[in-house]
Amino acid sequence: MMTFEGFSITNRMRCEDASGFSHPLNSWSLSDWITATTGELGEAANIAKKLNRVRDGIPGNTQPEEELRANLKDELADVFIYLDLLAQSQGISLEQAVRDKFNATSRRIGCPIEC
Numbered sequence: 604m605m606t607f608e609g610f611s612i613t614n615r616m617r618c619e620d621a622s623g624f625s626h627p628l629n630s631w632s633l634s635d636w637i638t639a640t641t642g643e644l645g646e647a648a649n650i651a652k653k654l655n656r657v658r659d660g661i662p663g664n665t666q667p668e669e670e671l672r673a674n675l676k677d678e679l680a681d682v683f684i685y686l687d688l689l690a691q692s693q694g695i696s697l698e699q700a701v702r703d704k705f706n707a708t709s710r711r712i713g714c715p716i717e718c
């Protein structure tokens with residue numbers, strides 16, 4: 604089973620390695636990484652727009668719903684992959700950041716559920 608940390612190591616390796624994208628993390632600015640990440644989120648939002656058409660019976664889609672849902676899955680994965688690289692480029696462990704923030708919110712609302 605893939606751990607969050609293990610994924611991050613592999614993700615960075617593919618990004619930077621000559622057999623991958625040959626793209627050192629520090630060759631992009633924070634702004635570059637944010638742009639890439641939000642670009643993928645925008646792609647997911649465009650699919651959500653098309654799924655809204657399905658929900659509301661509005662014409663215009665060229666793909667069936669099941670294809671849109673498969674594409675949504677891919678775009679959400681792209682968001683996650685870029686978000687992890689963005690965080691790593693800033694020296695942030697996304698795993699630790701998510702855990703810290705999730706647990707802080709649980710404590711703030713008096714919820715015993717923590718990760």
Ligand SMILES: [Mg+2]
Nearest residue numbers: 643646678681
């Ligand atoms: Mg994409």
